[in-house]
Amino acid sequence: MNWRDVSHPEGGGSERYVQRIAEGLASAGLRVTLLCAAHGRAPRDETVNGVRIIRRAGRLSIYPRAMAFVRKHKPRLVVDIQNGIPFCSTLVTRAPVTNVVFHVHKEQWPIVFGPVGGRIGWWLESVVAPKVYRRVPYVTISDATGREMAGLGIDAERITLVPVGTEPIVRVATPRSESPRLITLGRLVPHKQVEHSLEILARLSDRWPDLTLSIVGEGWWEESLRAQADRLGVADRVEFTGFLDEKGKHEQLAAAWVFVCPSVKEGWGMVVIEAGGHGVPTVGYHSSGGLQESVVDGVSGVLVDDLDQMTDAVARLLEDDDARRAMGAAAERHAATFEWSASVREFAGVLARSVHGSPRAGVRAGTADLVELLERIQHGVDDPTHTLAVPLESTAADGTGADPALPREPASSGLA
The missing domain is CATH 3.40.50.2000 (Glycogen Phosphorylase B;)
Structure with missing residues (x-):
């Protein structure tokens, strides 16, 4: 249930x-x-x-x-x-x-x-x-x-x-963005704190005028986030993609430089592993709990304590190509272990x-x-x-119209 x-x-x-x-x-x-x-x-x-x-x-x-x-x-x-x-x-x-x-x-x-x-x-x-x-x-x-x-x-x-x-990583032909690009992925609800990603974009805009942010996901908090982007003056450099299918989501991940995960709480952080599958390191909060295990701090990403530290960590990864690529490679290796x-x-x-x-x-x-x-x-x-290698989008509707109260034979996976 x-x-x-x-x-x-x-x-x-x-x-x-x-x-x-x-x-x-x-x-x-x-x-x-x-x-x-x-x-x-x-x-x-x-x-x-x-x-x-x-x-x-x-x-x-x-x-x-x-x-x-x-x-x-x-x-x-x-x-x-x-x-x-x-x-x-x-x-x-x-x-x-x-x-x-x-x-x-x-x-x-x-x-x-x-x-x-x-x-x-x-x-x-x-x-x-x-x-x-x-x-x-x-x-x-x-x-x-x-x-x-x-x-x-x-x-x-x-x-x-x-x-x-580890979910099967959807391989896409999308190249890494030539200009610095951040990504935040998840439901658009208050406790995901996507506002922090917008704030980081605003704080780093002077140093990287071509820095952009992709926000992948949907939720009832989206209008508030759009309003915050306007207030911060970064609305023209934020892409709200809404819900994406698996291919679209992985195209966004493949193009990104850094995955920003400012959530208040994460049980583990499956999205971290998806980003890692494309060689993208994560910056997130220690206090979120589960990221302490999905992110190998200092190796596959960086865990911080507050927004100031998160901004600094993102800035370091943007300016140090070698460090970012090394962490991205480590994130990809880490993702393959689950x-x-x-x-x-x-x-x-x-x-x-x-x-x-x-x-x-x-x-x-x-x-x-x-x-x-x-x-x-x-x-x-x-x-x-x-x-377990079948994409979750590959669904087969039952189509029988059967009464759920009636006993049925075990369902076939359709993969025999």
């Missing part, structure tokens, strides 16, 4: 992670259903690379809808993707539950929901969720997030790090342990086949890699 999927207009790295893990499990023989919020860019029901996707309800109403779905259909295993707000499936199912947390949202709540809504959100995340999931295993994608979770009272031994894999197949195996191991560790004997009975399959995936007996 996740609040969004990769096709959602505000989908990002966490949704990509969920889809990749789900595809790997499905390719090895599990029947995998992803329940998420509906939106106008995708049908209510479809199968994508072997994963059945059911889109219902909205941004907040997906939570009670998901609880009702689990209660009605009684899946054998449940994975809750907790993007701040918990799904609380433990309250409606006796099946083993695993909870996935990409990052802790403490700093983001007041930015997105204001002081009152922020306090409610933080209470849900820091007080309610640890109690609701007090007996279940957790998955996270960075040590930094794991440490923050432990600070909320979650037992460290219940937290497993399952790192992000494999989705390894992530799927680790995740399957967590799911197997969640069944073994279920305190309800009735749940464990009759699950031998499920545990056996999960352990086969974990140990690489059923290699999930053959579907």
Whole structure:
């Protein structure tokens, strides 16, 4: 259960992670259903690379809808993707539950929901969720997030790090820009702090009059960002590309000199790896958490503490061609070290342990086949890699119009 999927207009790295893990499990023989919020860019029901996707309800109403779905259909295993707000499936199912947390949202709540809504959100995340999931295993994608979770009272031994894999880098013919070019990529929402990228562009304009900035992504904060570009006098050197397909996104990355990632919080930073795949180093914030692991500080990029330091770091990379190219080459090597197949195996191991560790004997009975399959995936007996090189844009609509309440045969990946 996740609040969004990769096709959602505000989908990002966490949704990509969920889809990749789900595809790997499905390719090895599990029947995998992803329940998420509906939106106008995708049908209510479809199968994508072997994963059945059911889109219902909205941004907040997906939570009670998901609880009702689990209660009605009684899946054998449940994975809750907790993007701040918990799904609380433990309250409606006796099946083993695993909870996935990409990052802790403490700093983001007041930015997105204001002081009152922020306090409610933080209470849900820091007080309610640890109690609701007090007996279940957790998955996270960075040590930094794991440490923050432990600070909320979650037992460290219940937290497993399952790192992000590398998306297949889309090779494009786009050359590096002849003039200095920055890029920021992600959802256009306040906590991504794209204003910092605009400020850096303005501060460095005297030294590099031909410096430009590409802002790739869309979101409800775009008009505010455009207004800020006007106030700073840099609107003529900023390109708001909006949403781009994979080819378009990688063309923008290939043309850039430096990737600027000023986000308040990142669970890991998949976009860093995408930039690194094109030899583009990243400058980001230490405090974002996950960038501490996706960026090798001083080698594949630079991590800083504030906007002044970020401006200085970008300036150094722009003026020192040798240092920038060396970091870009290191970023490309670093990006190649993460494999989705390894992530799927680790995740399957967590799911197997969640069944073994279920305190309800009735749940464990009759699950031998499920545990056996999960352990086969974990140990690489059923290699999930053959579907993981398929671009996420390669979707196959189910087209059957089937009632999601009816049982179905395992979905085919369409790749045999």
